[in-house]
Amino acid sequence: MPETRWDRLWTDVHLATMTDPSLGIVRNGAIAASGGRVAWVGRAADLAAPPERLASEVIPCGGAWLTPGFIDCHTHIVFGGDRTGDFRRRLRGESYAEIARAGGGIMSTVRATRAASDEDLTLRAAARAGELSAWGVTTIEVKSGYGLDLDTELRMLDVAAGLARSVTADISPTLLAAHTVPPGYARRRDDYVRLVLNEMIPAALDQGHATAIDVFCEDIAFTPDESRAILEAGIEAGLHGRLHADQLSDLGGGALAAAVGAHSADHLEYLSPDGVQAMAEADVCAVLLPGAAYTLGADRRPPVATLRRAGVTMALATDANPGSSPITNVGMILNLGCILFGLTPEEALLGFTAAAARVLGLERDRGTLEAGRRADLALWRVADPAELCYWMGASPLTSLVKDGVPVRGSKGS
Numbered sequence: 087m088p089e090t091r092w093d094r095l096w097t098d099v100h101l102a103t104m105t106d107p108s109l110g111i112v113r114n115g116a117i118a119a120s121g122g123r124v125a126w127v128g129r130a131a132d133l134a135a136p137p138e139r140l141a142s143e144v145i146p147c148g149g150a151w152l153t154p155g156f157i158d159c160h161t162h163i164v165f166g167g168d169r170t171g172d173f174r175r176r177l178r179g180e181s182y183a184e185i186a187r188a189g190g191g192i193m194s195t196v197r198a199t200r201a202a203s204d205e206d207l208t209l210r211a212a213a214r215a216g217e218l219s220a221w222g223v224t225t226i227e228v229k230s231g232y233g234l235d236l237d238t239e240l241r242m243l244d245v246a247a248g249l250a251r252s253v254t255a256d257i258s259p260t261l262l263a264a265h266t267v268p269p270g271y272a273r274r275r276d277d278y279v280r281l282v283l284n285e286m287i288p289a290a291l292d293q294g295h296a297t298a299i300d301v302f303c304e305d306i307a308f309t310p311d312e313s314r315a316i317l318e319a320g321i322e323a324g325l326h327g328r329l330h331a332d333q334l335s336d337l338g339g340g341a342l343a344a345a346v347g348a349h350s351a352d353h354l355e356y357l358s359p360d361g362v363q364a365m366a367e368a369d370v371c372a373v374l375l376p377g378a379a380y381t382l383g384a385d386r387r388p389p390v391a392t393l394r395r396a397g398v399t400m401a402l403a404t405d406a407n408p409g410s411s412p413i414t415n416v417g418m419i420l421n422l423g424c425i426l427f428g429l430t431p432e433e434a435l436l437g438f439t440a441a442a443a444r445v446l447g448l449e450r451d452r453g454t455l456e457a458g459r460r461a462d463l464a465l466w467r468v469a470d471p472a473e474l475c476y477w478m479g480a481s482p483l484t485s486l487v488k489d490g491v492p493v494r495g496s497k498g499s
């Protein structure tokens with residue numbers, strides 16, 4: 087009889103541990119959790135005793151597949167209003183950039199977000215987070231960026247952090263005060279950059295929720311010089327750097343992310359070969375967002391083959407937001423990642439687990455199934471993990487486990 091009994095042991099299960107490029111598959115595996123952490127993972131045949139003697143609770147899974155809880159490392163799920171008006175305009179042929187320049191786009195969501203109460207923002211964001219968790223997501227990065235004034239940016243970060251109280255996911259808030267230059271600052275952009283540098287970053291640090299700083303580097307948003315100043319200040323203050331880079335044009339965003347030591351450059355439809363090289367050398371992750379490319383009808387794809395050859399870590403995320411990616415369906419994003427961007431199913435699934443954990447600086451805590459990692463687990467009714475990318479239908483999630491405790495679904499059902 088072993089000295090310590092595990093809290094829970096999942097048996098009759100196949101594991102995608104995400105520990106190697108082939109997903110670290112263990113068929114006929116078992117996984118145990120104690121105190122919210124993975125206590126043991128391996129082949130069922132290697133268990134030291136019959137399951138009932140090893141754990142207080144044994145959960146047979148009927149041959150299901152088990153992955154780490156998914157990590158959505160790029161979202162904007164806190165916002166007021168919607169962008170149905172922009173949607174109609176784009177369908178009539180106006181571009182995302184044209185709509186933004188005419189005062190729609192991000193600014194229309196800023197107006198709605200400023201006008202919304204905390205309760206309204208929370209209720210609606212929690213519903214979106216719930217949609218993600220129905221797809222096995224247990225960690226969500228959430229950006230500010232629809233406030234663009236000190237009060238509303240802090241309010242957004244507070245609402246984001248507070249979501250952890252109502253949803254079964256950990257929240258990783260990011261300060262995106264540099265999402266676009268608000269209209270009052272159009273002729274004095276430097277004043278807005280100074281506001282971000284001198285007031286918003288220090289206030290966000292005092293508030294204590296944000297773990298990362300992000301900037302939208304684009305000609306409808308911030309120049310590379312402005313982006314660099316803001317990223318450097320945030321990183322200097324201890325935040326992880328992120329950059330919306332090279333989405334609509336090549337402004338050298340990937341190389342900028344590399345130069346400042348950012349964790350990731352995101353979007354990357356216009357990333358140049360030099361940018362890929364710089365990202366590879368500085369070990370910057372690429373975050374691919376096919377929901378935005380699809381929704382905006384982008385004419386370019388990120389250079390996935392070049393990124394792959396250069397060994398750049400590729401994460402995949404929903405980019406859930408009201409304008410460019412009104413999508414909380416992870417299965418659709420996995421599918422678009424493969425079909426639109428040419429990822430393999432393995433790359434897509436690693437992109438929502440191990441790679442996404444790296445983007446958030448959480449790779450030693452989650453994203454793989456290994457002893458000591460957080461026991462965030464998703465159980466799927468599929469015959470092969472590639473099915474998660476193949477179907478574009480309802481979620482095949484059968485059960486979700488957060489910190490070692492089943493929170494959704496029933497035993498092995």
Ligand code: NIG
Binds near residue numbers: 191302333378
């Ligand atoms: O990641 N590119 C900039 N930011 C968001 C879109 C935000 C919006 O349109 O509301 C994105 O696609």
Ligand code: FE
Binds near residue numbers: 160162330405407
């Ligand atoms: Fe985004």
